[in-house]
Amino acid sequence: MFSSCYKDYLYVQQEWVDANFLASSKVKTPDPRLACPFIGQRLIIAWDFPKSIFSESLTMVATVRFWDNSQRVYSRQIDRKRDVIALFFQDCDGGKIVTYKVQIYNAIGQEVTKWEHHFWAELIEVGSI
Numbered sequence: 001m002f003s004s005c006y007k008d009y010l011y012v013q014q015e016w017v018d019a020n021f022l023a024s025s026k027v028k029t030p031d032p033r034l035a036c037p038f039i040g041q042r043l044i045i046a047w048d049f050p051k052s053i054f055s056e057s058l059t060m061v062a063t064v065r066f067w068d069n070s071q072r073v074y075s076r077q078i079d080r081k082r083d084v085i086a087l088f089f090q091d092c093d094g095g096k097i098v099t100y101k102v103q104i105y106n107a108i109g110q111e112v113t114k115w116e117h118h119f120w121a122e123l124i125e126v127g128s129i
Contacts, residue, residue, distance in 0.1 A: 008113040009053070011046040012102055017088065040091045045102055046084035054081040057107035062087065067096040071123065078104070 018039050024031030045062060058078040064087070065071045074087060089097060099119040104112045 008115075009047050009049045010102060010104070010113060010115045011044075012100075012115050012117075013044040014097060014100070014117075015042055015044065016040075017042055038088070038090060040089050041097050042086045042088045043097065043100060044084060044086045047078065047104070048082040049078075051081065053106075053112060054078070056112070058112065059105045061103045061105065062100060063103075064089070064100045065098050065123070067098055 020026075022031060043062065043064060045060065047060075049058065060074075060076045060078055062074045062076075063071060064074070066089070076085065099117040099121075101114065101116045101120050103114040106112050
């Protein structure tokens with residue numbers, strides 16, 4: 001149930017999170033989080049840029065679209081040449097991911113690289129008449 005890809009300098013993985021995600025559920029140790037575990041999905045974004053590209057003051061923009069037709073955009077300055085972040089979306093907040101796109105921009109706004117989920121399509125908004 002994992003979907004992931006490594007492209008250029010990016011690695012993106014989407015995974016489900018439930019009670020089985022906690023180590024305590026595997027080793028059967030007491031854990032108060034088992035009574036009310038986080039349930040949802042997370043998007044893991046990792047990167048490893050060569051020094052020549054990292055020196056361009058990079059910014060990551062992740063656009064995530066959900067089953068309820070909402071869309072969230074996350075922006076983050078990339079402070080480390082190699083790093084990883086995880087964005088968690090709880091089911092009760094409408095957090096079931098349909099598709100996503102991750103873009104990396106340099107200081108002058110040029111797209112350095114991007115990764116698009118295979119179902120990604122630009123959103124077409126239809127206004128009222």
